[in-house]
Amino acid sequence: MRIDVVTIFPGYLAPLREALLGRAVGTGLLDIAVHDLRDWTHDVHQAVDDAPYGGGPGMVMRPHVWGEALDDVLAADPRPARLVVPTPAGRPFTQAAAHAYAAQERLVFACGRYEGIDQRVVDHYAASMPVDEISIGDYVLVGGEVAVLVVVEAVARLLPGVLGNPRSAAEDSFSDGLLEGPAYTRPEVWRGHAVPEVLRSGNHGAIARWRRDRALERTAERRPDLIAALPPDALDEADRAL
Ligand code: 6GU
Structure with missing residues (x-):
């Protein structure tokens, strides 16, 4: 399985190289790439967010940076992908969803920070590929990175060969x-x-x-x-x- 993660904090995803997941990467069962969203900014400040239309607190992640990043990441591999956007406003991520994700060839995670990503990004990709906005529980995290760790671990342990004893998952x-x-x-x-x-x-x-x-x-x-x-x-x- 191929997994891409786009984030402004690539270091947050370092645990994907540890322990059980690290071994799955080492044996080639899992192919994980973490991308820095700021690589797709063009201004000197590498700005990824802006004030929300309609006012209110917090900042919203700008759509054109996400569009360029996701176009490039998606185009880099021909396998059909599912886009997963972690947000406290998403549908609950469950063990059933973990099984469904484990059957996919490719998952691409878009980690939002601040008050989220401009909704047009999700709407745009949803017109041409499966897109899920998911939540890992009824509490609020600072960003989607930790949710990605949770989801990838739940999915990876279901892949054949990742757990030593398949009965553990069963x-x-x-x-x-x-x-x-x-x-x-x-x-x-x-x-x-x-x-x-x-x-x-x-x-x-x-x-x-x-x-x-x-x-x-x-x-x-x-x-x-x-x-x-x-x-x-x-x-x-x-x-x-x-
Ligand atoms: Cl997926 N993201 C954030 N930021 N907060 C959450 C969450 C996700 N799931 C529960 N809380």
Whole structure:
């Protein structure tokens, strides 16, 4: 998969070269390029923003700089791309969206700062390619860079070969619409707290049932909205008995 990120703070994206993502880049599963938006300015001040029409606080990122940058970045690779614009005003980014992005050949991220990017940039590209304005949660960040880190990590771990054990992606939180339950490792007793007996029983049926019950319990407690959103056939008799 090819990923391009356009930003005025390229250094913010340095973590894309670390750990699991760094290894995916090293093995060629992921090809990431980070571009400095200011490379497409022509004035001595390298201005990327201006005052908003209609007044109000903050600055808006100028459309012509973004247009030149995105035209060049998109033209540099023939693969069909999806443009992703992180903004607190976007649609929620979910695990389902992560799976959809993982099936794409190419993602191009446009990081806005200040009060955002002139809306005509999104509208212009949306006429010729898929464009998503996405939010990573109900809080406000200073810019889209950290959201890009979040999205790229969520997508990259779904690409075949990126995770050591593919079952990790298949069985993690959200894959069945539930939060994952607790996990334990040695020692058997730590500071007086024992590992639940059933996990050491070797009874695989009982272990699966226990894990399912803890996942249901935790999801009902922390994310009742997820329980309410489960498809009608998601819970069986034993689940409902809990
Ligand atoms: Cl994607 N960007 C910004 N600036 N703030 C956010 C966000 C994105 N998602 C939640 N808050």
